[in-house]
Amino acid sequence: MASSTANTDDRRNRRIEPRSRQSQLANEGFVWLTRIFAFAVAALLIFIGIEIGIDAIPAIQRYGLSFLTTSDWNPVEDDYGALPMIYGTLVSSFIALLLAVPIGVGTAIFLSEDFLPRPVRTVLSFMVELLAAIPSVVYGLWGIFVLIPFLGPIGDWLHNNFGWIPLFQTEYIGPGMLPAALILTVMILPIIAAISRGSLISLPPTLRQGALGMGATRWTAIFRVLVPAAFSGIVGGTMLALGRAMGETMAVTMLIGNANDLNFSILAPANTISSLLANQFAEAGGLQIAALMYAGLVLFGLTLIVNVLAELIVRRVNVYR
Helix, strand or coil: CHHHHHHHHHHHHCCCCCCCHHHHHHHHHHHHHHHHHHHHHHHHHHHHHHHHHHHCHHHHHHHHHHHHCCCCEECCCCEECCHHHHHHHHHHHHHHHHHHHHHHHHHHHHHHCCCCCHHHHHHHHHHHHHHHHCCHHHHHHHHHHHHHHHHHHHHHHHHHHHCCCHHHCCCCCCCCHHHHHHHHHHHHHHHHHHHHHHHHHCCCHHHHHHHHHCCCCHHHHHHHHHHHHCHHHHHHHHHHHHHHHHHCCHHHHHHCECCCCCCCCCCCCECCHHHHHHHHHHHCCCHHHHHHHHHHHHHHHHHHHHHHHHHHHHHHHHHHC
16 A cells, blocks of 8 residues: 555656657657648648639629620620539539539449448448549540440430430530530549548447447438438548549540530530630630630639538537537
């Protein structure tokens, strides 16, 4: 008993040695290094926006906000309007998200739970992530030779039976909004699935055990406890996928038809801002370059708005949780 008391007194009287000067300098240096990296990323983002904005000034001064609401794109007469491209960018990305989010989150749930043996789940996870490594031009070629012919009977059926709906009012001719949106779905699917799976796996096991201990079924625990807990990660993956969809160029250019016409039918050819830049920037000159930079600035702003909204959604959900 006496020895135990003596040991306790020794631990209380033991002095904590202060950090050495070198250790303090290393710690402060690491903090400042991370600050520099963080501010460098922000500065790079601002620099890109400023450079695009400066190059777009001639078009901004001439067209103003009418650039966003008009549909003409005539380089001969220097008459430019980006509404069809803005519409094509938003609609193709929305359709891709509408299809990819439930499939991607469902895949993540399937691969993070014990529905299959671990070796099988590991192989499937690798195959899903491998989809993100396929070059976009390969997706484009696959879309031209496989996806477009496959969608032919489906497009004809949609037009013949639902042609009275504006979404299917035109005949299916091949390249158009529908095949471009479907190829975007395949391209962003591994991003959503991989990040959502990582968020679900990183959750503490006590969440699942506590839900099951309270009498919840397996699916109730997944959809009422695990998915809400991983919501911020799922939204983050969705926003990354949306950025990929809005900025994708090669595959979309090969499949969307590159028509600068505003058409609400998803069976008709369309265009996106990225495809417009890829097709015309090499041969552009004069005011057309400024108009293309203006369109790029619009795309820059759209992605920024989407990410800000996503951050607000995540914070709002975390507050109410």
